[in-house]
Amino acid sequence: MLRALIFDLDGVIMKFGLDSKGIKREVITYLETRGLAQGVLSPTDPFSKIKGCAKGAFTSMGKDDSWIKLVMGEAEKISIRREVEAAEVAEVLPGVTDVLSALKGRGLKLAIFTYNNSLAAEIALAKNGLSQYFQLVAARDSVPRPKPNPLHLAYVLEGLMVGRDEAIVVGDSEMDIRPSKELGVRVAAVATGIRSADFLCSLEPDYLIGSLSELIAIVDSFGRA
Numbered sequence: 001m002l003r004a005l006i007f008d009l010d011g012v013i014m015k016f017g018l019d020s021k022g023i024k025r026e027v028i029t030y031l032e033t034r035g036l037a038q039g040v041l042s043p044t045d046p047f048s049k050i051k052g053c054a055k056g057a058f059t060s061m062g063k064d065d066s067w068i069k070l071v072m073g074e075a076e077k078i079s080i081r082r083e084v085e086a087a088e089v090a091e092v093l094p095g096v097t098d099v100l101s102a103l104k105g106r107g108l109k110l111a112i113f114t115y116n117n118s119l120a121a122e123i124a125l126a127k128n129g130l131s132q133y134f135q136l137v138a139a140r141d142s143v144p145r146p147k148p149n150p151l152h153l154a155y156v157l158e159g160l161m162v163g164r165d166e167a168i169v170v171g172d173s174e175m176d177i178r179p180s181k182e183l184g185v186r187v188a189a190v191a192t193g194i195r196s197a198d199f200l201c202s203l204e205p206d207y208l209i210g211s212l213s214e215l216i217a218i219v220d221s222f223g224r225a
Helices: 020-033 047-060 065-088 096-105 118-127 150-160 174-183 197-202 212-220
Strands: 004-007 109-113 136-138 167-171 186-190 207-209
Touching (some): 020 047, 047 065, 109 150, 118 136, 136 150, 186 212, 197 207
Parallel strands (some): 186 207
């Protein structure tokens, strides 16, 4: 039984045009002004590594928890500011609104599962008239440990009140596929975002699709209450 679809946001529902490496450079530069050794981190590193390494380095320097929390909070503000700027001009990918309407019309619960911050996600959805389609928006600040940690996805499942075998995650990167597979949730990889179809295929998703419209046939292959 299929009861829910859980979507990544950027690259799947809409295009933010976000300069992730630029944001990482800005964050790393700030952390270096606070004492992090230069060259330890790279803008090619995942955000989770940047944050984890910085916290570990500051702890080893003898900084107390309140100081580390303050510094990491300032670093987070850099990401939020840049993401909100991108959200203001984000554009819906072709055909997405029709697909969401069709899925909603089939009685499915829909949710967003994004590494963007909640303010940016809300702005992007509202400005493009998509907020109405989603029962839950789970951003990185919605949970203590965001994706690729599977607890982020577990939070979405709990919020939707659906089981692991009653949902499909729709994403465009390893950040979506790996936690889904770890929890045993079906995952559809869509090659409209940052990764190629060949790379996504190497991660062995349950489905590989070229556009969101292909979800309709997948959904219709399931029975529903």
